[in-house]
Amino acid sequence: MPARAPTLLLVDDDPKLREVVGYALTREGYLVHEARDGAEALARLAAASFDLLVVDVSMPELDGFELVRRLRAEDTETPVLFLSARSDEIDRILGLELGGDDYVTKPFSTRELVTRVKVLLRRALREPTRTAGAASEDQPDADAETLHVGGLRLAPEQHRAWWVEAEVALTATEFRLLEVLMTRPGRVFSRAELGEQAYPDARHVSGRTLDSHVRRIRAKFREHGVDPVETVHGVGYRLREPLEP
Structure with missing residues (x-):
C-alpha cells in the first residue's frame, strides 16, 4: 500500500503567492490546502489535521505570529514554516520563540522553500506527535523504549x-x-x-x-x-x- 502523501496547509492573503507556492509543493507530491488568512486557517485546523503549516507573517486581522501563538497555547504541535518579508533578525527570533520551526524571508526561490519543507516533514513524520482525540495515557507504553x-x-x-x-x-x-x-x-x-x-x-x-x-x-x-x-x-x-x- 503506498505511503500517505503529507498534507500541508498554506496560509497567505496573497492569491498569487498561494498559486505559485501551492503549485511547487503539489508537484512534489504533497496535498496542499489553502487558507486566505489566520481566521480561515483556524477554522480549517479545527476540522482537520495537517502535517505542516506554511504561514505568512503579515496578514490582516489575524497575522501569522498570532495564529501560531494561539495554536501553541492549545498545545498544537504541528510544525510551522513562516514566510515573511521581514528580514530583521528580531522578527526571525520572535517567530521561532512563538513556536515556529523555520523562517523563510521573501523573496525566496520555490526550490529553497520546497527543500525547507522536506526537511521539516522528514523530522516531523519520523517522530509523529499525538493528535487531538487520540488515546492519552499517563505513562509510556510498557514496550516503548524510554x-x-x-x-x-x-x-x-x-x-x-x-x-x-x-x-x-x-x-x-x-x-x-x-x-x-x-x-x-x-x-x-x-x-x-x-x-x-x-x-x-x-x-x-x-x-x-x-x-x-x-x-x-x-x-x-x-x-x-x-x-x-x-x-x-x-x-x-x-x-x-x-x-x-
Whole structure:
C-alpha cells in the first residue's frame, strides 16, 4: 500500500503567492490546502489535521505570529514554516520563540522553500506527535523504549515527554534537541554539535535558531517547576545534573 502523501496547509492573503507556492509543493507530491488568512486557517485546523503549516507573517486581522501563538497555547504541535518579508533578525527570533520551526524571508526561490519543507516533514513524520482525540495515557507504553534522567523521561517512539507525572508537550524540533542532551547528561554540547545531531537533514542551523528552540524547551518545563537545560556561556548547553523531583 503506498505511503500517505503529507498534507500541508498554506496560509497567505496573497492569491498569487498561494498559486505559485501551492503549485511547487503539489508537484512534489504533497496535498496542499489553502487558507486566505489566520481566521480561515483556524477554522480549517479545527476540522482537520495537517502535517505542516506554511504561514505568512503579515496578514490582516489575524497575522501569522498570532495564529501560531494561539495554536501553541492549545498545545498544537504541528510544525510551522513562516514566510515573511521581514528580514530583521528580531522578527526571525520572535517567530521561532512563538513556536515556529523555520523562517523563510521573501523573496525566496520555490526550490529553497520546497527543500525547507522536506526537511521539516522528514523530522516531523519520523517522530509523529499525538493528535487531538487520540488515546492519552499517563505513562509510556510498557514496550516503548524510554530515556530517564531523574524525574525527566522521554519516550522517543511515542514522541512524549514527562517531568515526574506531568506530560510536557514538545514540538518535533524541541523533542529532538532534548533527546540529544539526554543521551549524555552533564556533557556540554556545542551549538554546532547540537545542530548536527538534532537537525541531521539541514545544511545549516544558525546559533540564534537553536537558542530560540532551547528557550522554548526551558520555558515549558519551568511551568512544571524545573529547568532541565543549563547554558554554558561561550560553549553551548548541557542537561542539568541532578534532575531529581
